[in-house]
Amino acid sequence: MIDGVEPEPAAAVELFGEHIEGGRAFTDALARHGEELGLIGPLELPRLWTRHILNSALVAPLLRPGRVGDVGSGAGLPGIVLAIMRPDVSFTLIEPMERRVAWLERQADELGLSNVTVVRARAEESKLFDSLDQVTARAVSALRTLIPVTAPLLRPGGELVLMKGAGVDGEIGAAEKAIRKYHLHDVEVLVLGEGVVSEVTRVFRATAG
Numbered sequence: 001m002i003d004g005v006e007p008e009p010a011a012a013v014e015l016f017g018e019h020i021e022g023g024r025a026f027t028d029a030l031a032r033h034g035e036e037l038g039l040i041g042p043l044e045l046p047r048l049w050t051r052h053i054l055n056s057a058l059v060a061p062l063l064r065p066g067r068v069g070d071v072g073s074g075a076g077l078p079g080i081v082l083a084i085m086r087p088d089v090s091f092t093l094i095e096p097m098e099r100r101v102a103w104l105e106r107q108a109d110e111l112g113l114s115n116v117t118v119v120r121a122r123a124e125e126s127k128l129f130d131s132l133d134q135v136t137a138r139a140v141s142a143l144r145t146l147i148p149v150t151a152p153l154l155r156p157g158g159e160l161v162l163m164k165g166a167g168v169d170g171e172i173g174a175a176e177k178a179i180r181k182y183h184l185h186d187v188e189v190l191v192l193g194e195g196v197v198s199e200v201t202r203v204f205r206a207t208a209g
Contacts, residue, residue, distance in 0.1 A: 004045045005031045011197050012049060015057045015085075022084035022111055027053050029107060030075060037103055039075035050199055055163070056081035058192040058201040059136065062161050063089050066133030071123045071150050072140040074100050076107055078163065082136070083113045093118045094126050123149045130155050138163040143175035143204060151182035154208040160184070162204040172204070183209025 008024070016023040031048055034040035044052065056078030065088045070079030073093035083091045093104050093116060101120045108116040119126055135150045135158070143162070150160055164171065168189050172179070179187060184206040192201040 002028070002031045002045070006046050006049045009049050009054065009197070011054055012057075014196065015054060015060075017085075019085050019087075023053065023057070023081070025111060026076065026080055026084060026107060029110070033103075034075060037099060039100065039103065050197060052077050053081060054193070054197050055199060055201050056138065057085060058197070059161060059163065059203060060085040062190070062203065062205070063134060065089055067092065067131065068134045068136060069094055069123075069126075069128060069132040069150075069153055071135060071137040071146075071153075073104055073118075076104055078136055078138050080104065080107050080111070080113070080116070083108070083116045084111060087113075087115055089115060091116050092128065092132070094121060094123050094128070096120060096122045123153060126153070128153050132158055134159045134161050136161050136163065143168070143171040144178050147175055147178040147182055147184070151178075151184065151208060156208060158208045160204065160206045160208070164189075164202050164204050166202065168202050168204055179206070185209060 013020050035042055059078055060082055063086050067090045069092045071094050073079040073095045079091055079093040095101050101118055104118045129152050132153045135153050140146055187206040190203040194200055
């Protein structure tokens with residue numbers, strides 16, 4: 001084990017199931033190289049599993065077979081984690097920074113993730129408009145600025161599955177104009193992981209009109 005890295009929680013096997021070895025390999029790679037590559041902060045190793053890996057893994061059951069875009073994929077949270085857990089889903093990881101793109105491509109290759117494509121672009125320049133079944137994002141920006149970036153990528157009837165913090169309800173209020181503009185409906189906040197992990201995951205979910 002790398003010094004300072006959080007031991008694997010019992011919930012990891014429960015969530016990853018048969019894909020746990022992939023989860024372990026990615027977590028190990030992120031622990032070894034994440035700080036030097038600027039993917040995670042220096043204080044994140046003691047909570048790498050709980051705050052980042054399992055936080056992302058909780059979203060996997062919300063995904064449907066089809067094409068899922070992960071906007072601002074960065075370190076691969078949640079995109080790489082979800083691709084490990086859902087080989088039945090095709091993932092497009094959208095990331096503008098070259099060194100992060102290189103990291104994502106390397107991880108997809110080393111983990112044998114044939115269901116991953118990495119696109120170097122900002123979401124609004126990715127030419128993926130109206131093509132995705134679902135879009136995820138984690139720790140990117142507030143909903144009022146995130147919705148205009150992510151909603152245009154969805155096909156009609158597609159779904160936003162955006163990971164948010166404890167202040168998501170307030171963000172929804174501030175994003176009412178964007179929600180109306182992009183004809184989002186069935187807006188809801190899901191709280192995932194209660195009784196399973198120490199830090200729950202909140203997801204803003206909405207369907208494109």
